[in-house]
Amino acid sequence: MTLHxxxxxxxxxxxxxxxxxxxxxxxxxxxDVRSAMVGxxxxxxTELMALLPQLDREERRDAGAAINTLKLALExxxxxxxxxxxxxxxxxxxxxLTMPARALWRGAVHxxxxxxxxxxxxxxxxGFTVALGPEAESPWYNFTALNFPxxxxxxxxHDTLYLQDGGVLRTHTSPVQVRTLQSYAPPVRIxxxxxxxxxxxxxxxxxxxFAQLEGLAIDEGITFADLKATxxxxxxxxxxxxxxxxxxxSYFPFTEPSGQxxxxxxxxxxxGARWIEIMGCGLVHPAVLEAAGLDSEKYSGWxxxxxxxxxAMSRFGLTDIRLLYDSDVRFLxxxx
Ligand code: DAH
Numbered sequence: 001m002t003l004h005x006x007x008x009x010x011x012x013x014x015x016x017x018x019x020x021x022x023x024x025x026x027x028x029x030x031x032d033v034r035s036a037m038v039g040x041x042x043x044x045x046t047e048l049m050a051l052l053p054q055l056d057r058e059e060r061r062d063a064g065a066a067i068n069t070l071k072l073a074l075e076x077x078x079x080x081x082x083x084x085x086x087x088x089x090x091x092x093x094x095x096x097l098t099m100p101a102r103a104l105w106r107g108a109v110h111x112x113x114x115x116x117x118x119x120x121x122x123x124x125x126x127g128f129t130v131a132l133g134p135e136a137e138s139p140w141y142n143f144t145a146l147n148f149p150x151x152x153x154x155x156x157x158h159d160t161l162y163l164q165d166g167g168v169l170r171t172h173t174s175p176v177q178v179r180t181l182q183s184y185a186p187p188v189r190i191x192x193x194x195x196x197x198x199x200x201x202x203x204x205x206x207x208x209x210f211a212q213l214e215g216l217a218i219d220e221g222i223t224f225a226d227l228k229a230t231x232x233x234x235x236x237x238x239x240x241x242x243x244x245x246x247x248x249x250s251y252f253p254f255t256e257p258s259g260q261x262x263x264x265x266x267x268x269x270x271x272g273a274r275w276i277e278i279m280g281c282g283l284v285h286p287a288v289l290e291a292a293g294l295d296s297e298k299y300s301g302w303x304x305x306x307x308x309x310x311x312a313m314s315r316f317g318l319t320d321i322r323l324l325y326d327s328d329v330r331f332l333x334x335x336x
Contacts, residue, residue, distance in 0.1 A: 001051055001054045001055065002055075002059075003055060003056075003059040003062060003063060006048070006051060006052075006055060006059075006063050006066075007063070007066060009048055009051075010048060010066055010067060010070050013037070013044050013045065013048070013070065013074075014070055014073065014074075017037065017073075017074055017077060018077065020033055020036075020037070021033060021037075021077050021078060021081045022081070024081060024085070025085075026085065027082070027085050027086070027089065030078070030081060030082055030085055033078070034078050037074055037078070038071065038074050038075060038078070045067070045070065045071055045074065048067055049067060052064065052067075106333070106336045107336070108332055108333050108334070108335040108336035109335060110324075110332060110335070111312045111315075111316055111324060111332075111335050112211050112308050112309050112312050112324055114312070114335065115308045115311050115312045115315060116193045116211065116213060116308045118238065119191070119193075119213060119234070119238065119306075119308065119311075120191055120193070122234055122237045122238060123191050123215065123234065126189070126230065126233075127189050128189045128190060128191050128215070128217075129189070129190055129191070130190065130191050130192070130193065131176055131179075131180045131190040131191070131192045132176070132192060132193075132194060133170070133173070133175055133176035133179050133180075133192060133194065134170070135169060135170055135194065135195055135196075135197070136163060136167050136168075136169060136170075137167060137168055137169070137170040137175050138166075138167055138168070139155070139166070139167070139168055141170075141175035141178055141179060142160075142168050142170050142171060142172075142174075142175050143155055144291070145175070145178045145288065145291035145292065146174050146175065146177070146178065146253060146254040146288055146291075147253040147254050147285050147287040147288055147291075148253050148254075149253070152253065154171060157199075159171070159198060159199055160198070160199060161197050161198070161199055161208075169196075169197035170194075170196055170197065171196055171197065171198055172196050172212055172214075172305060173192045173193070173194050173196060173212040173213065173214035173305060174214055174254060174303070174305060176190075176192035176194070176214055176216075177192075177214065177216045177254070177284070177288065177292075177303055178288065178291060178292045180192070180216065181216075181218065181289070181292035181293070181294055182292050182293060186218045186219050186220070186294070186299050186301075187217075187218065187219035188216060188217070188218045188219070188301070189216070189217045189218075190214075190215070190216050191213060191214065191215050192213070192214040192215075192216070193211065193212070193213040193214075193308070194211065194212065194213075195209055195210065195211055195212075196209070196210060196211075196212045197209050202322055202325070203322075204319065204320040204321060204322065205321055206321070207309070207321055207322070207324075207325050209325070210307065210309050210321070210325065211307065211308045211309055212305055212306070212307055212308070213305070213306050213307075213308050214303065214304070214305050215281075215303060215304045215305075215306075216284070216301065216302075216303045217230070217301045217302055217303075218284065218289070218294070218299055218300070218301030219299065219300075219301060220298060220299060220300075221300070222300045222301045222302060223283075223300070224257070224283055224302070226302065227281060227282075227283065227302035227304075228247060230302075231245070231247075231261050231279070231281060231304060232245045232261075235261060235263050235278065238311075239263050239265050243263050243264065243265060244263070244264040245261060245262065245263050245264075246261070246262050246264075246275070247259040247260070247261055247262075247281075248260055248262060250280055250282075252280055252282060253285070254282075254284065254285050254288050254303070255280075255281065255282025255283055255284060255285055255302075255303060256282060256283060256285045256286075257282055257283060258280065258281070258282035259280075259281055259282055260277050260279065260280050260281065261277070261278055261279050261281060261304070262275040262276060262277050262278065263275070263276055263278055264276075265314065267313070267314040267317060268317030269317060269319055276314055278306055278310075278311060278314075279304045279305060279306035280304065280305050280306075281302065281303065281304035281305070282302065282303065282304075283300065283301070283302050284300070284301050284302060284303050289301075309321055309324050309325070312324060
């Protein structure tokens with residue numbers, strides 16, 4: 001081997017070093033590159049050094065100097081790359097101890113869910129369990145079985161969201177009454193919370209999707225007195241023992257007689273205490289019991305339906321329902 005050939009080999013190693021070093025994307029890869037280039041046992045630099053004895057004595061001195069320079073250059077480049085890799089792998093704490101800590105994110109239960117949970121707790125003590133039904137419902141369960149006449153305005157396309165397969169997005173949780181009575185023999189006492197859908201625009205008091213909570217009690221010999229006592233008990237447990245309650249007449253196709261329960265309550269909107277409607281209710285219409293396959297001579301019962309979002313508004317002093325359905329965490333995290 002000549003000195004010229006030796007120097008060419010050194011130049012070749014120097015020339016492809018930057019690319020190989022840069023290609024080490026992890027500290028592990030860096031160690032591999034390092035031992036392939038300058039490793040004592042099998043590195044290319046070591047291989048070159050082993051060739052030195054083949055040169056003339058005169059040439060050996062120049063060759064030795066050249067390989068030393070090369071060695072220093074390679075080692076400097078390797079160390080620089082190692083520092084880069086370590087910096088990007090280091091946790092933030094090691095980089096800047098003065099950086100402020102990131103605030104821990106605490107999730108909060110949604111105010112509508114808080115209200116649903118509280119209502120379920122009150123009724124659970126009275127022996128009610130939770131039943132659920134589908135949000136994509138058939139018009140039969142949503143309307144027909146609930147004694148809606150065929151031309152009832154609620155079935156209009158302007159009010160109800162119809163699905164392409166002829167189904168509907170349920171407009172209320174009342175269809176769960178029928179589904180439950182088809183599956184379980186009385187006595188039945190259930191609550192059915194869930195989302196319902198109406199063809200409405202968002203404004204301060206309307207949402208196109210919102211929560212409802214249905215209640216149903218069916219057995220032999222249930223009367224309007226049971227309804228009134230149970231719902232008054234609920235209203236006082238929820239709004240306070242001294243809260244006045246009253247039932248006023250109303251109309252729903254699936255109950256007869258129908259009423260709405262009102263509580264005398266200050267919702268905190270600055271207008272003072274007044275009668276607030278909290279639910280619709282009534283004795284389940286015999287036609288609904290029959291549609292579910294029950295003997296309406298033998299069984300009777302009552303039902304109610306309420307809007308947990310409205311109730312959350314009265315509980316938390318809100319005047320715009322959109323706060324509850326906008327999913328703005330700055331609002332929602334206050335309930336943590
Ligand atoms: N489904 C009615 C609605 O969406 C609410 C309702 C009223 C449910 C009276 C009931 C009831 O079970 O008895 O407006």
